[in-house]
Amino acid sequence: MKRLNGKLRGAAWFVSHCSTNSKREKYVEQLQEHFPVDVYGSCGTLKCPRGGACENMLDEQYHFYIAFENSICKDYITEKLWNQGYGRDIVPIVMKRAVVEQLVPPKSFIAADDFNTTKELATYLHYLMRNKSAYAEYFEWRRDYKVVFLDGSHHDTLERPWGFCQICRLLWEQPRPIFSIPNFNDWWDKSCENDGELTERLLGKTVTQLVYFRCTFEIQLMVTHIRGYNGTFDRRQELAEYDFQTLLSS
Known part of the structure; x- marks a missing residue:
C-alpha cells in the first residue's frame, strides 16, 4: 500500500508499432489531451529497454499502464496485459472489456469502452489518482489470486522453452475445464473487429x-x-x- 501511495505519474505506454489495425494510437492521442500518458519506445520520446531496470518505475511511479493490443480479437491478449499489466503493481487499461473479463480477476483492469468519451475516462483516472483508497481497490484481487508466469523467465533453464513444462502441468491438473471450438475457421477468421472499428466507435462518441x-x-x-x-x-x-x-x- 505504501508503494501505491507514492505514485505520482499518470499512465505509461510501451509501444513499438505506431500504426496498427486497432488504431489504438488515435485513441491514446485523444486521451493525452485530457490525461498525462508517457509514451516509451519508437512511437514516443521516452526510452526504456525491454526487461531493463527502468521498468521498475511502473511499480513505483505510474498509476496506470496502457495495455492496448494492435488488433481487437477474441482470445487475443499479449504480454501488454500479462507482463506489464499483471506482472507489475499497476492498473492496466484495455480497449475492450469483453475480450478480457472472462480471463482475468474481477476489478483488476479498466476498460476504455466502458466510457463514453476519452475525457470521461480521463476524469475517472484523475479521480483514482486523487483517491488512493479507490485506486487500491484495483489490487484487492491479489488477495485471492496469484500471478503464475508461463514465459519461462521466472523458472530454471530446463523450463524456459516457451513454458512447455508449465503447460504440461496445467494439462494434467484435475479437474480440467473442457473448451471446444465448433468452427475453427469462424473462430480464426471472424473473431476480430474490423480495422479501427472499436476506436472509431469510441472516438465517434x-x-x-x-x-x-x-x-x-x-x-x-x-x-x-x-x-x-x-x-x-x-x-x-x-x-x-x-x-x-x-x-x-x-
Whole structure:
C-alpha cells in the first residue's frame, strides 16, 4: 500500500508499432489531451529497454499502464496485459472489456469502452489518482489470486522453452475445464473487429459530445447576450463548460 501511495505519474505506454489495425494510437492521442500518458519506445520520446531496470518505475511511479493490443480479437491478449499489466503493481487499461473479463480477476483492469468519451475516462483516472483508497481497490484481487508466469523467465533453464513444462502441468491438473471450438475457421477468421472499428466507435462518441458541446456553446452565447451578460466575457473561449450550466439555471 505504501508503494501505491507514492505514485505520482499518470499512465505509461510501451509501444513499438505506431500504426496498427486497432488504431489504438488515435485513441491514446485523444486521451493525452485530457490525461498525462508517457509514451516509451519508437512511437514516443521516452526510452526504456525491454526487461531493463527502468521498468521498475511502473511499480513505483505510474498509476496506470496502457495495455492496448494492435488488433481487437477474441482470445487475443499479449504480454501488454500479462507482463506489464499483471506482472507489475499497476492498473492496466484495455480497449475492450469483453475480450478480457472472462480471463482475468474481477476489478483488476479498466476498460476504455466502458466510457463514453476519452475525457470521461480521463476524469475517472484523475479521480483514482486523487483517491488512493479507490485506486487500491484495483489490487484487492491479489488477495485471492496469484500471478503464475508461463514465459519461462521466472523458472530454471530446463523450463524456459516457451513454458512447455508449465503447460504440461496445467494439462494434467484435475479437474480440467473442457473448451471446444465448433468452427475453427469462424473462430480464426471472424473473431476480430474490423480495422479501427472499436476506436472509431469510441472516438465517434467523443465527436458527438464535442458537437453537442459546441451547439450548447453557441446557444449560451445567445443566452448571455439576451440576458445582458454579453459584457461579462471578452472572448468566446472564456466560456467554460461549467458556465453553461450556471447560466442555464440562472
